[in-house]
Amino acid sequence: MRLLIADDESVIRKGLLSLDWKSIGIEEVLSASNGAEAKRILLSQPVDIGIFDIRMPGMTGIELAQMHKKYSLDMAIVILSGFSEFEYAREAIRSGVYEYLLKPVSPREILQTIAEVKNRLEQERYQKQLVREHERSEGTFDTVTQVRNRFPRVSKVVMEMLTDMAQEFAEPITLNELSEKYYFTTSYVSKKIKQETGYSFVNILNAIRLMNAAKLLQEGERINIVCEKSGFRDQRYFSQVFKKAFGCSPSEYKKADQKLSDIRFPVILENAAGGQVGLSL
Incomplete structure (x- = not known):
């Protein structure tokens, strides 16, 4: 430099x-x-x-x-x-x-x-590069990029944790697994993520899973398959958090005319965390 x-x-x-x-x-x-x-x-x-x-x-x-x-x-x-x-x-x-x-x-x-x-x-330069690459991809769906773009100023270790969540969302990923992987206590990982992002581990993971669930619904997958592939193990819980984030049930969302560009991680995260900033359905 x-x-x-x-x-x-x-x-x-x-x-x-x-x-x-x-x-x-x-x-x-x-x-x-x-x-x-x-x-x-x-x-x-x-x-x-x-x-x-x-x-x-x-x-x-x-x-x-x-x-x-x-x-x-x-x-x-x-x-x-x-x-x-x-x-x-x-x-x-x-x-x-x-x-x-x-x-x-x-x-x-x-x-x-x-x-x-x-x-x-x-x-910041790295994040701008990711944005440019994402814009060049024109319509491709990239969970990792969306998550990284939402939190451009977190520390390296938190960014790695968020990337793990974005890549492994379909698996039963937990705070215990992250703490063991990065050699921290569970309470430290939870506090660190909340402190740097403003959101809890659960809120971020749910938002990641929900955005991928929305993509699968757009592709015509059955709701029970969507629930499983997006990482949710309880279909009732999935329906509850989905409605909170999108303002409608998974079945209602499936019938709506949606595009990949409508699936925006920052909005889903805010709604899933209780902000309810509104989605364009």
Whole structure:
């Protein structure tokens, strides 16, 4: 990854340049002594992460952040400032800044912050790639992609758990199985999923199963077969959760004229969890 440091204070700029960036996966570090110079660099070559002083000649760090949005630059910005006023922080947030650090800041904190920003940027790029691939597939039904797209910012381990659920939904997957696979306690797995996604393990698994049940119903499968193939072991329970998510019974849904594009995991999840945001039937 390529990092750009822009600060008009020579001592700070040199101090930042001297940090062990390769230890966190930053292969190349560029520098600019003012905002105008930083702008020229940004418009002439790709930059992954920028550390910008909030006040510089030519352009401020906030103006650089706004420029990054204007030109749709694929990068993350961290603002470094000696000004602790709330208005600066609020303006930085509005400009799409990832982090806002106040001087003085230790080398360790800077490296740790940039490492976290780097991981977040990589994850967001990966999710965008999945979306693009999904859009190119034009109408194909991909459970894993839909689930990943719904939760783009979860940690790597939670993403792996969600992927397991999306791939193995037809099996009797449980919290115990996930906890054994990832060497965590059952309570930790349950808490971790809820904390990072906002939904319980059961709600997410049910939503995954329901979206696949809807697909099978569209294909004309019998309800008892749909129940089994989508991972539900109790047909009465299946009918209850299906009606909660779709607003109609499986048999009523089967008779309706539906398309694969109508099966949207985020909406099914919200309804299955009790939000009832509404489905277009």
